[in-house]
Amino acid sequence: MTDIDWTGGHNDSPSSAQLRSAVRAFAETAVLEPARRYDAAGVFHADIYDALRKSPFPAACFPPELGGTDGSTKALIVVLEELGRADISTAVTFATTVELAAGAVLLGGTPEQRATWIPPVIAGEQIASYAIAEQSSGSDVKALETVARRVGASWVLDGSKKYVTNVIPHLPGYVVIVAKLESAGRDAPLGAFVVPYNTPGLEVSAPHDKMSWRGTVLVDLVLRDCELPEDAYLGGGAVPWTSGVSRVFELGRTGMAAIALGSSERLLQESLDHAADRVQFGKSLDSFQSTRMRLAEMCTDIAAARLLVYRAAELRDELLMGRYGFEHGIDTPAQRTYSSLAHVAKLFTSEVTGRVADAAVQILGGKGLTEESDVGRFYRDQRMFRIGQGTTEIEKLIIARALLGSRVETAAQS
Numbered sequence: 001m002t003d004i005d006w007t008g009g010h011n012d013s014p015s016s017a018q019l020r021s022a023v024r025a026f027a028e029t030a031v032l033e034p035a036r037r038y039d040a041a042g043v044f045h046a047d048i049y050d051a052l053r054k055s056p057f058p059a060a061c062f063p064p065e066l067g068g069t070d071g072s073t074k075a076l077i078v079v080l081e082e083l084g085r086a087d088i089s090t091a092v093t094f095a096t097t098v099e100l101a102a103g104a105v106l107l108g109g110t111p112e113q114r115a116t117w118i119p120p121v122i123a124g125e126q127i128a129s130y131a132i133a134e135q136s137s138g139s140d141v142k143a144l145e146t147v148a149r150r151v152g153a154s155w156v157l158d159g160s161k162k163y164v165t166n167v168i169p170h171l172p173g174y175v176v177i178v179a180k181l182e183s184a185g186r187d188a189p190l191g192a193f194v195v196p197y198n199t200p201g202l203e204v205s206a207p208h209d210k211m212s213w214r215g216t217v218l219v220d221l222v223l224r225d226c227e228l229p230e231d232a233y234l235g236g237g238a239v240p241w242t243s244g245v246s247r248v249f250e251l252g253r254t255g256m257a258a259i260a261l262g263s264s265e266r267l268l269q270e271s272l273d274h275a276a277d278r279v280q281f282g283k284s285l286d287s288f289q290s291t292r293m294r295l296a297e298m299c300t301d302i303a304a305a306r307l308l309v310y311r312a313a314e315l316r317d318e319l320l321m322g323r324y325g326f327e328h329g330i331d332t333p334a335q336r337t338y339s340s341l342a343h344v345a346k347l348f349t350s351e352v353t354g355r356v357a358d359a360a361v362q363i364l365g366g367k368g369l370t371e372e373s374d375v376g377r378f379y380r381d382q383r384m385f386r387i388g389q390g391t392t393e394i395e396k397l398i399i400a401r402a403l404l405g406s407r408v409e410t411a412a413q414s
């Protein structure tokens, strides 16, 4: 038992505390052990996903008027932090579905589109994906080459997507595809389209093998004359997706920071437990000053990350006050403050998790690098936090742009 509550829970309202303890109990029983097997095999964590989709946690991430039970950013963050404490792949599958894909529908869709695409996610009937990256366009979003053209009453998409999480063609689900409208010019406006997995013209590659997030599915997509009905276009042109992309990324980055926070907490717990148990030179590791220094640094990093992540979530909730469309709070001082904090939180927390994972491996010694602990899996999985949804360098460029205003420009994932 420690004197510092770094494991979560401080400042929780009664409803957040209840949600946290429900997710934590679920994660410890339904996620932790199977996650080891799926990671070792490098295949989609089907049983975990099945339990998660039937749980009440998707509903917690959406507002009551759409069939959810909460819908605040705080609720989403609590769920992601607690899933991240057990398994990063599980948290990523969940986050991709609720906050990136269904989140894009929530933020940019019409009321009819929200009513069509969100309830199946809440009910666990559909998994969902969000595809923006391409071979030519990772950090550089303006280099996107997939184009959506208006043909009669339909939209026709042509192009390809590189690295898309969650596309599992034999499951019912959809992918939100970000494309240029009408031309691939660098400054062409962007649109987002809901594409069910079984749509003719959508080709799905075999899954990639990967070092991180081995329990998730990662594929490439090809879109060849992929014809969609008019209402597949999110927002129907009423909202500017060029700024909408940033709103989705801000939420995604806040969520990724929460997963990183939860995984850091697990790594510290594993380190504390091992340092207490392991005896060398007749003493437990936690009696050595170098171990104590390391543990104190991990704890301090995590405590600072926790404040940033939860402040970003609170700011977003204060800003939106229960509303969720792109039309709310665009380009206001409050929106810019939240946006900057989302980037700062993601940058800082992903760096913290890297330091914490490295320290945890050092404390566990050989055990940290073998199947005898979960630390090796977290060490591999956390590495992606500094790449996904804005690399460390891109996050720094965006934060600097906010600091310096019009004196700098980037064409990066923002």
Ligand SMILES: Cc1cc2nc3c(=O)[nH]c(=O)nc-3n(C[C@H](O)[C@H](O)[C@H](O)COP(=O)(O)OP(=O)(O)OC[C@H]3O[C@@H](n4cnc5c(N)ncnc54)[C@H](O)[C@@H]3O)c2cc1C
Pocket: 096, 129, 130, 131, 132, 133, 137, 138, 139, 140, 162, 163, 164, 165, 166, 210, 212, 213, 218, 384, 387, 388, 389, 390, 391, 392, 393, 394, 412, 413
């Ligand atoms: C496991 C996994 C899951 C993923 N899931 C999804 C998904 O579901 N949907 C999706 O759309 N994408 C997904 N991606 C793609 C991911 O978002 C991109 O990999 C990420 O945005 C970085 O793009 P990139 O890999 O092309 O790197 P690049 O953009 O090529 O960057 C490579 C390096 O160059 C640096 N760099 C680039 N530009 C600059 C600059 N202007 N200044 C300084 N440094 C720069 C970067 O910081 C980085 O260090 C996934 C990727 C992986 C590996």
